Amino acid sequence: MATFLYRLGRLAFRRRRLFLSLWIVVLAAVGIGAFSSSGTTTDGLSLPGTQSQQAIDLLQKEFPQASADGATARIVFEAPAGQKLTSAENKAEIESLVAKLTGSPQVAGVSAPFADGQVSTSGTIAYAQVTYKVAQAEISRAAYEAQAELVQQGQQAGLTVSLGGNAVEDKASSKLAELLGLAVAAVALVITFGSLVAAGLPLLTAILGVGTAVLCITIATQIWDMSSQASTLALMLGLAVAIDYALFIVSRYRTEVRDGHDPEEAAGRALGTAGSAVVFAGLTVIVALGGLSVIGIASLTSMGLASAFAVAVAVLIALTLLPAVLGFAGKRIMSNRMLTRRMKSAERGEGGQTMGVRWARFVTRNPLKVLAVSVLGLGLLALPATSLRLALPDDSMKPPGSTQRVAYDTLSKGFGPGFSGPLTVVVDARDSNDPEAAAAQASTLLSKMGDLAETSKPTFNEAGNVALIGAIPKSEPSSQATKDLVTDIRDQSSALQKESGADLMVTGFTAVNIDVSTKLFQALIPYLAIVVGMALVLLMLVFRSILVPLKAALGFLLSVTATLGLLVAVFQWGWMKDLFGIDQTGPIVSMLPILLIGVVFGLAMDYEVFLVTRMREEYVHGASPTQAIVGGFRHSARVVTAAAVIMISVFSGFLLDDAALIKSIGLGLASAVLFDAFVVRMTIVPAVMVLLGHRSWVLPKWLDRAMPDVDVEGEKLRKALARQDSSATLILREPVLASVGTEAPSLTGTTDTAPPPPAALRQPRGLPFPRRTGDAGQDESN
Missing domain, CATH: 3.30.70.1430 (Multidrug efflux transporter AcrB pore domain)
Structure with a gap:
């Protein structure tokens, strides 16, 4: 794989215009397809095997009129203070509004509040039930405008009018969170690389890849039933991993350039080493997300498969488009010379040390203390998770002051808390x-x-x-x-x-x-077992070890349970709720724990692969276990830190949203990345590996022989390139010897022809000599 990716990286670098053009064509094609797509998404839940689904199936057969798929809404009326809706004036106004709504677009029927007994005993609150001819996803703009006009007219008459139900339009949330997250990501990338060009490449390729994936998912809605949240999750996770993967490859490319390789060779070597890690990191994410299909909930399956597809596109972008874009950037990616020299000096141990190296030395000097404090801290945070309760989001979770939330609170006040x-x-x-x-x-x-x-x-x-x-x-x-x-x-x-x-x-x-929440809760353990089990196999292939993958999985479980405990403490128990702007407590959204496991497991394994592969590189080159840990931090801590800071910033932006549902997603993902990246990967992992010593890399011989050698670190590639460089050096030296009258030795004693190079120095089969290029990545064709 490393050799293939090496060749692919050099090919994409040389043929950068072709690779860039192909991706632009792909983006344009899927864009045209998406904008001409007539497919729709759905929020429906199918729960095979549950009693509620059996009852729904029976109702569709025996009560087709009562089980129609049309969207519904409730128009809730509340009288002004000191008045009743049963007064002649208010009653006439409500009946007029209901009659007008009956003739609105797509409306199948509207109940009469006074005739159907939909007035509270106090006479101050009433509601009208509206049924539409179409499903929620097909509600037209004209229907929404009719709802808004009814609310406006009712309020002008002095009534409090609010809307509830699934046929009500959700107001678009502010994009401030996303913009702030991208801004922080850009700043983190600039600080990491010290170059605007280097910082811009991960963002550019990530945006193009995510755009391609989301447009493909839109096209897929014509063929498969897709959840309305599938594109959102795919966008969020695709952007996250795309930035991570590009960050890792660009960082390795800069290291190769600083080591004296020309840009094309650096791109090949970066893809042959870091690219291999990206492939296996992407596979672990795809496994985790694809595993959502075992839950048996169609909407969750579509969300998982859509997100897995977005990750696959991110991997393809990193392996093909990124080296092509590096070809356009050339050595301009190293523009900040002062910072580059400082980073190079720190990595080689000359002068000051990076923060990552200092932290690694601290952990390796105090492994037991650091391990005890970290595990105890995460364990205490995990304790509230034993009280986890799950529920699907409803209008009670809408932002305070929204029309859905006002309608929910008004109906609860007039008809009781269970009426909704x-x-x-x-x-x-x-x-x-x-x-x-x-x-x-x-x-x-x-x-x-x-x-x-x-x-x-x-x-x-x-x-x-x-x-x-x-x-x-x-x-x-x-x-x-x-x-x-x-x-x-x-x-x-x-x-x-x-x-x-x-x-x-x-x-x-x-x-x-209730059935969804129960099914998801019961699926947590089997899902974890499947995902962690498959990931353990992949990580064993990557690291050629049993204890390293096992430690990675156990650390992930610790960070996830700590995150669930934090969510329970904040959203169920109300701890620090004022700090996060939460007005009322309640259960955790049913799908959040499963999604949290799938998303964070992928990111956690990314950080594990990126950090520990560099440790293994150092170890196989003869470093002691402790030296290998410090060496891995020297090369990868900056990149992993930047990736984690970017993800935490993007996810934390959702805390600015008014909706409790969005807040819980933002807090859950941000805290999980924080715990896993900084407490588990950069603290617990090195502490455990110091205590294990050489045993970290032990693999039984029989298992070593049985498993294929995937060579993620690119060790075989480096040896082949070293032999290649040695052969080139020998060929260049022979004319020099002849020019000073020194005859090459003859093995036979009868010929003056130089002998062939030893087998160790011969050109590896199938690996051509690299074609040298000009400065700044410009090839000879330019």
Whole structure:
């Protein structure tokens, strides 16, 4: 692989115009395809094997009108202080607004608040239920404008009007967070490289790669059902790893140039060594994200596969476009001579030492103390994770002051906290001798439930053998009491089945929420086992060791549990909630732990590969274990630090958002990268490796023979290049000897012809001599 990437790097450097043109053509093609795409995304959840999904499937068959896929909204009205909505003036205004909304675009029907009994007992709050003919993703701009006009007219009449439901438009969040993150990334890259050109290359290639990936995902919506969040996650993670990979290769390229190689040769060597690490780091990320498909939730599968595709594109960009762009930059990437000399001097041990080297020496001098403090600190942070509760996001998680949040709070005030999370109880009496008696018995069972505020009368299908019963809990949809209520109702199914032959099932958004959260929680351990197990195999191939991959995986588990503990402490328990601008506590979003594991595992293995491969390079060249650790930090600590700072800055920007959901994602990803990069990879890892000594790199002989040698460090490439350089030196020296009258020795004693070079100095088969180029990376064709 290293030899192939070496050739690829030199080829892309020489044919930079061709490679750049090809990527521009690809971007233009997928751009045209994406903008002409008619595919849509979905927020629907399919949960095969769960009771809520079985009930949904039954409803689609027996109650097609009640299980339509159209989006819904609630228009919530609240009377001015001291007034009631039942007054003649307010009642007339509401009826006028509802009638006007009935004729709005895409509306299938609107309930009448006063005729349908949708007014609170106090008479101050009412709502109208709106059903649309199309799904959420197909709601038109005209429909949104009709909603906004209704709100404006109601407020002009003195009413408080708010909108809830999935048919309501989410206001676009501010781009300040993304802009701040990119700004910090640019500053970190400039500080790392000391050159605007070198800092700009990772950003440029990352943006082009992410753009290509997201446009391809948009095209894919025409063929597959994609989650509406798939592109967002792919963009975020694709940008993160693309910057990481480019950062690592550009750093190695600069090192090769400083060592005296011409730019084309430096590009080949950088890709042959750092590029190999990028390939295997990318594979670990792809494995982690592809593993999301084992959960069995379609939307999560699409998010994982889309993000894995974005990572694959990032790897291709780093291996093909980046060396081509380096060809255009040439030696201008080394523009800040003073800083370059300082970095080179520090790396060679001349003069001062880099911060990374000083830190490595500190850790290697005090491994037990550092290890104990780090593990104890992360362990204490992980303790709250034992109280983890999961829930899907609803309108209660919208930003304070948003129309969805106002509608949720208003309905809770007027109709009770459980009103926004109704349950749909399905009585499947197709095998019962008396369906009506079975439905009546189910109603009696429900009436005895302590946490139910009210239930509706059974409504039968046309065949009269399946009934629906609406139930309103007393508690909030995301509360533990509501979860227990759903469990209690389902537990009554066996008793009902025994007495009447009917089955009792619970569905609806709240029940689906509970089933999703339960399924995701139960999938955490199997997912971790699959991802970590496959990654251990890949890392064993990379490092030719058992203990190094095992230590990497255990360190990752420690950083993830510490992150989950921090999220529970902040968002569930309310610790430091004022610092993060959180107005109310609640469960963690169901998909966040799984996504956190997939995303952070990929980034963590990136840092592990980038840092430890340089340690292994030093070790195989004869350095002691401690010297190898310090050497690895000398070469890679600056790059890993810059990559981690960039990711933390980008993710921390989401804390500026008003929505608790976005805040939790930002805090989770930022803290996970912080813990894993600086506490695990740069503290625990070197401390453990010092204590293990030579045992870190031990691999049983039988396993060593069984595993293929992938040579991620490019050791075979370096030996081949060394033999090549030796051969070139010998050829150049022979004419010099002849010119001073020195005859080359003859092995036979009968010929004056110089003997062939020894086998060790011959040109390696299949590896051509590099073609020397001119200054600043300009080849002879220029």
